[in-house]
Amino acid sequence: MKLEKFLAQLTEAPGVSGYEGQMGDLVGQAFSPYVDEVRKDNLQNLIALKKGSGKNCPSIMLAAHMDEIGLMVLKIEEKGFLRVTSVGGVDERTLLSQEVTVHGKKPIIGIIGAKPPHLQQPDERTKSIKMHDLYVDCGFSEEKIKELVRVGDLITINREFTQLHKSKAAAKAMDDRAGVALILETLKELQYLKHSIDVYGVATVQEEVGTRGAFTSTYGIMPDIGIAIDVGHGHMPGILNKEDTMEMGEGSGIGLGPHVHPKIRKKLTELADELKIAYQIEPSPSPRGTDAYAMQITRSGVPTALISIPLRYMHTSVETLDLEDIKSAARLLANFIARIDHEFVEGLKCF
Amino acid sequence: MKDLIKRITEVFGPSGQESKVVELIKAELEGHVDEMYVDIMGNLIAHKKGPGKKIMFSAHMDEIGFMVTHIEKEGYLRFTNIGGHRPWTLKGLRVIFDNGVIGNIDCHSDTKPNELNYDKLFIDIGAKDKAEAESMVKIGDSCGFYNSTLANGQRMIGNSMDDRIGCVILIEAAQQVKSSPNDIYYVFSVQEEVGLRGAKTSAYRIHPDMGVALDVTPTGDTPEGAKLNVKLGDGTAIKVKDASVIAHPLVKNFMIDVAEKNNIKYQLEVLTAGGTDAGAIHLTKEGIPSGTISIPCRYVHSPSEMVDLNDVKACVELVKGMVAIDIAQILD
Numbered sequence: 122m123k124l125e126k127f128l129a130q131l132t133e134a135p136g137v138s139g140y141e142g143q144m145g146d147l148v149g150q151a152f153s154p155y156v157d158e159v160r161k162d163n164l165q166n167l168i169a170l171k172k173g174s175g176k177n178c179p180s181i182m183l184a185a186h187m188d189e190i191g192l193m194v195l196k197i198e199e200k201g202f203l204r205v206t207s208v209g210g211v212d213e214r215t216l217l218s219q220e221v222t223v224h225g226k227k228p229i230i231g232i233i234g235a236k237p238p239h240l241q242q243p244d245e246r247t248k249s250i251k252m253h254d255l256y257v258d259c260g261f262s263e264e265k266i267k268e269l270v271r272v273g274d275l276i277t278i279n280r281e282f283t284q285l286h287k288s289k290a291a292a293k294a295m296d297d298r299a300g301v302a303l304i305l306e307t308l309k310e311l312q313y314l315k316h317s318i319d320v321y322g323v324a325t326v327q328e329e330v331g332t333r334g335a336f337t338s339t340y341g342i343m344p345d346i347g348i349a350i351d352v353g354h355g356h357m358p359g360i361l362n363k364e365d366t367m368e369m370g371e372g373s374g375i376g377l378g379p380h381v382h383p384k385i386r387k388k389l390t391e392l393a394d395e396l397k398i399a400y401q402i403e404p405s406p407s408p409r410g411t412d413a414y415a416m417q418i419t420r421s422g423v424p425t426a427l428i429s430i431p432l433r434y435m436h437t438s439v440e441t442l443d444l445e446d447i448k449s450a451a452r453l454l455a456n457f458i459a460r461i462d463h464e465f466v467e468g469l470k471c472f
Numbered sequence: 473m474k475d476l477i478k479r480i481t482e483v484f485g486p487s488g489q490e491s492k493v494v495e496l497i498k499a500e501l502e503g504h505v506d507e508m509y510v511d512i513m514g515n516l517i518a519h520k521k522g523p524g525k526k527i528m529f530s531a532h533m534d535e536i537g538f539m540v541t542h543i544e545k546e547g548y549l550r551f552t553n554i555g556g557h558r559p560w561t562l563k564g565l566r567v568i569f570d571n572g573v574i575g576n577i578d579c580h581s582d583t584k585p586n587e588l589n590y591d592k593l594f595i596d597i598g599a600k601d602k603a604e605a606e607s608m609v610k611i612g613d614s615c616g617f618y619n620s621t622l623a624n625g626q627r628m629i630g631n632s633m634d635d636r637i638g639c640v641i642l643i644e645a646a647q648q649v650k651s652s653p654n655d656i657y658y659v660f661s662v663q664e665e666v667g668l669r670g671a672k673t674s675a676y677r678i679h680p681d682m683g684v685a686l687d688v689t690p691t692g693d694t695p696e697g698a699k700l701n702v703k704l705g706d707g708t709a710i711k712v713k714d715a716s717v718i719a720h721p722l723v724k725n726f727m728i729d730v731a732e733k734n735n736i737k738y739q740l741e742v743l744t745a746g747g748t749d750a751g752a753i754h755l756t757k758e759g760i761p762s763g764t765i766s767i768p769c770r771y772v773h774s775p776s777e778m779v780d781l782n783d784v785k786a787c788v789e790l791v792k793g794m795v796a797i798d799i800a801q802i803l804d
Binding site for chain 2: 327
């Protein structure tokens with residue numbers, strides 16, 4: 122499937138943390154022509170295996186999370202308004218006046234309403250609205266909505282995948298379906314390359330609530346190398362320190378920080394230079410934000426690296442990126458995989 | 473059941489010091505399970521053997537408390553917290569140590585409520601000076617709230633309902649379940665209040681096919697209360713989410729089905745913070761489908777936690793209903 126089409130399909134479908142079942146099915150269908158096995162584990166991580174040509178060969182795990190942030194029904198108020206809480210780090214300022222789908226007994230359209238400016242107190246006008254003051258209005262009476270919706274039902278924002286100028290695109294849940302798409306592109310590239318190592322493409326669950334799926338999937342696979350693929354902050358107006366962000370369209374970021382094994386990073390950057398693949402160095406000092414954190418400290422430890430796709434407006438419904446950054450990083454990863462041998466893997470065992 | 477609740481909530485057992493609770497539970501379960509053992513961390517594991525897959529229930533024995541950090545020359549004890557307290561609510565409360573020494577928490581009378589933190593509070597055990605205090609308690613000794621547990625009709629009030637009430641539910645269920653298609657582990661875990669520590673190691677050892685925590689959950693039914701769905705007296709609460717776990721859809725739906733088929737009064741719970749043993753169990757090894765049965769409880773982490781006996785009985789029925797069904801059917 123073409124990158125644009127796959128990404129449109131993934132980002133428009135719901136898959137809030139803890140409820141990635143349908144998303145896993147979509148990913149499994151897309152991966153299956155390029156891999157030898159597809160399975161789901163206990164927590165619904167989608168695990169695809171493309172076998173290497175070697176015997177007793179090492180393995181690499183590519184992990185990108187397929188869950189998205191979202192909302193959950195907290196309480197059904199009188200007159201049928203739904204109070205909500207967030208699943209993952211939703212920016213509450215961006216929720217006002219969004220159209221949403223409430224995933225009840227059947228999908229129901231709703232909107233997020235709030236008090237109009239005319240009726241606000243002076244101090245309310247200068248403050249952003251808080252999650253506990255927002256509500257979803259589906260138009261149903263209290264009695265009717267209680268037949269269709271229960272506490273704990275999920276809510277996602279309705280947003281079509283939109284292509285902007287040239288290769289740029291905006292959608293909800295690019296974080297981290299773009300990473301899942303990068304794995305698919307890598308698997309496609311690997312069709313034309315010979316690789317001796319086993320390649321696990323894993324679409325992980327529950328990253329947005331604490332890299333939970335990466336912990337359990339890594340435990341099950343126990344790879345020799347782990348590469349987390351996630352989105353990183355792209356540059357946009359209002360960012361004071363340009364160094365904190367990456368430029369969209371200038372290649373994906375190769376992470377640099379305590380959760381990145383220096384020998385893997387070195388090989389990735391050297392290979393990118395050799396193949397003239399654009400990349401950026403992304404300083405990544407905080408260790409807990411991506412699946413790399415979980416992969417690195419599972420069992421006796423996994424040598425881990427991080428690839429970051431530059432993306433603007435993270436955790437909004439208009440997450441924007443450049444598709445070329447996905448394609449170039451896939452080429453880099455595929456070639457990296459093709460060049461890994463026993464010797465390189467042995468070298469990683471001694472930091 | 474009232475008698476058991478009173479006895480178990482009045483036993484001393486801050487995190488890391490759960491052995492008196494272990495003794496009480498062991499005595500209650502004698503003859504009702506196939507084996508009981510205490511593991512390295514101090515978790516009490518009661519095993520009721522069955523032919524099928526393993527289901528692990530976990531209720532924590534530990535309670536929140538305090539630990540002595542320093543003894544002043546006048547004999548007053550400075551202390552830190554074990555688990556989550558709101559320091560400004562502690563003034564005037566009584567505490568008890570493992571050896572029976574009783575004290576009360578107070579502060580200088582000029583201290584403003586918004587300044588009340590551990591550095592302003594002390595425990596007075598009635599010692600006349602440091603030497604006498606040291607003969608009664610030592611630095612590193614723990615204490616817990618000291619209260620009588622009371623019944624007010626169907627409502628019971630006392631400290632350590634969190635989570636001895638969960639232990640009561642497992643004891644009652646274990647006493648009533650004579651056979652099951654499942655291999656049942658009733659775990660009475662340690663050190664939940666300091667980070668789900670006992671559940672983590674017990675789940676690793678047992679490696680169950682399904683995990684179920686039993687713990688209290690705050691309610692939204694008090695004046696100016698939080699926007700929470702759960703009400704005291706509205707039945708057992710089936711957790712959808714808290715900060716530690718998103719209940720596995722299979723397990724959550726299993727609980728709902730059992731409640732509906734057995735006419736057990738239940739409510740759905742979404743908690744915006746907090747965590748239970750399920751948070752540790754579900755991330756064990758390759759992952760374990762897990763959920764939580766919550767007991768509605770007002771004033772959680774205060775000396776007067778309030779539960780409703782009808783809710784407690786509904787939780788017992790839910791546990792019994794779950795173990796009556798072969799979980800292999802649910803997990804496939």
